Amino acid sequence: MISGCGLGHTGGTLDKLASIPGYNVAPDTGTFQRIVRDTGVAIIGQTAQLAPADQRIYAIRDITATVESVAMITASILSKKLAAGLDGLTMDIKVGSGAFMPTYEKSVELARSIVDVGNGAGLKTTAVLTDMNQPLARCAGNALEIQCAIDYLTGHLRPERLHDVTLALAAQMLVLGGLAHSHAEAHVKLNAVLDSGAAAERFALMVSALGGPSDLLEAPERHLGYAPVILPVAAQDAGFVERIDCRALGLAVVGLGGGRRRAEDKIDYQVGLTELVELGQHVDAGQPLAVVHARDLEAAQSAASEIQAAYSFAASGLSVPPSVYCFVD
Numbered sequence: 001m002i003s004g005c006g007l008g009h010t011g012g013t014l015d016k017l018a019s020i021p022g023y024n025v026a027p028d029t030g031t032f033q034r035i036v037r038d039t040g041v042a043i044i045g046q047t048a049q050l051a052p053a054d055q056r057i058y059a060i061r062d063i064t065a066t067v068e069s070v071a072m073i074t075a076s077i078l079s080k081k082l083a084a085g086l087d088g089l090t091m092d093i094k095v096g097s098g099a100f101m102p103t104y105e106k107s108v109e110l111a112r113s114i115v116d117v118g119n120g121a122g123l124k125t126t127a128v129l130t131d132m133n134q135p136l137a138r139c140a141g142n143a144l145e146i147q148c149a150i151d152y153l154t155g156h157l158r159p160e161r162l163h164d165v166t167l168a169l170a171a172q173m174l175v176l177g178g179l180a181h182s183h184a185e186a187h188v189k190l191n192a193v194l195d196s197g198a199a200a201e202r203f204a205l206m207v208s209a210l211g212g213p214s215d216l217l218e219a220p221e222r223h224l225g226y227a228p229v230i231l232p233v234a235a236q237d238a239g240f241v242e243r244i245d246c247r248a249l250g251l252a253v254v255g256l257g258g259g260r261r262r263a264e265d266k267i268d269y270q271v272g273l274t275e276l277v278e279l280g281q282h283v284d285a286g287q288p289l290a291v292v293h294a295r296d297l298e299a300a301q302s303a304a305s306e307i308q309a310a311y312s313f314a315a316s317g318l319s320v321p322p323s324v325y326c327f328v329d
Contacts, residue, residue, distance in 0.1 A: 001043045002080045011142065011250070011259065014045045019143040019269035021223050023212040039205045046080050054079045068100050074113045081123065088124040088176035091115075092169055095325055096133030098246025104129075104325075111328040126172050129325040130165045134244045134279045137162045141258045141272015141293065143224040150220050153200035164323035167191075172327070227270040227293035231300040238285045239313030241277055248310035249273065252303045256294050268295055273307070280320045283313075 003013035014025045025045045027035070035042045046054070054076050081089050093111040094100065101107040111127035118125030137148050137159045151157040152166075171186035180186035193199045200217060208214045213223045253259055257268030275291045277283055290307050294300035 001041075002046050002084050003043055004045065004076075005260070011140070011145065011253070013043065015259075015267050015269075016142045016145050016149075017043060018267070019146055019224060020207060020212045020216060023207060024210045027210065035206070035209045039202065039209050041202060041206050042210065043206070044210070068102070070101075070106070070110050070113050073100065073110060074117055077114060078118055078121065078123075081118070082121055086123055088173065089118055089126075090169055090172040090176060091125070091127040092165070093127050093129050093328075094132040095129050096131055096246060096321065097244065098132035098135070098250060108328070115328050124176055126176065126327060126329040128165075128168050128172060128327055130168065131161075131321045131323055131325065132246055133321050134246055135249065135276055136165060138276045138278065139272065139274045140249055140253050140276070141256075141274075142267065142269040143226075144270075144272040144274055144293065147220050147224055149203075150200075150217055153194070153203055154197070154217060155194065155200075158194075161323045168324045225270045227268075227272075227295060229292075229294040229297055229300045231292040231294065231297070231304060232275075232288040233290045233292060233304040233307045234286050235277075235283045235289045235311070235313075236285065236308055237313045238283065239315055240282050240317045241279050241311060242314035242318055243312040244279060245310040248306055249276070252306040252310070255306065256292070256299050256303050271295060271299075273303075277311070278320075280317055282317070 001013075003017075005012035005014050017023050018025055024031075027042075027044060032042055032044060057072070057076070077091070091111065091114050093107050093114075095104050095107045099107055101110055107129055111129060115125045115127050137145075137152075139145060139148050148157075148159075148162075152159070152162060167187055167190055170190050171180070171183045174180040174186040174189065175183065180189060204214070204217045207216050213219075216223055250259070253272050254261065256271040257266075258271045260267065270293060272293050273290045274293065275288060277289045283289065289311055292300045292303045292307070294303060
């Protein structure tokens, strides 16, 4: 998988993986090929030789107000995928307050654009529209999300929405790759490798092969570190969570140092949010909405104010959006 860094309010897969000490997000081509051959999986960034024009354009999209351009997103994603020589591609297209696209219709437009261009170029391409009106799991931040991924793979904690979306995407990939004849068959296979520990073992092999610690899954807290300031964020109102401005939560993480405002900004891997209250959940005034992990108290308090403003409440419970909306092929 050829991944990128964070853009705007969204976190980047590479930034998350870079929070693992020693993990090499940019190995040379020979090393990349060897790791894929030996372990079956490698998640890295694009090399200087892979779609070099995209690399330069990607770095300035934040500052040129083109983060949400359908044409540029399509070109950026598919330039790397086509150059890498993929046989099949499944895209996760987000819908809701945390998505790149401002409306459901624009998310569908993006999905349709990627699928049509990918298939037109001879790459079997599908997309899954998934919900981002709230975080996929109850955390946001680089090392914090790696911890969440480890908990998911090992079965220590497997959030329902995260599981739903993971299975939807992975099932598409198994069907595209001819490893399953149907989504139902794919789900059985996926649950089997999760429950047996095989998926966690494969992740651990990839991390170790790319220079990360060999005991990351056994002792994640030793390697991922932690932020020195931990601040619970109290709800100012009581009621059922009616709306979460997921984009505002992402920007709160950026403000803590967990993302970039400029291309040259350094990432603070340990900062972020945990224990985020979910849509439809009832809270009392004073009950924690989230826990902020920050480098200093001033940054923590600023993030706390942003989180409080991101939550809206209703007197009665409301329906929660589905985790998976539809498939586009």
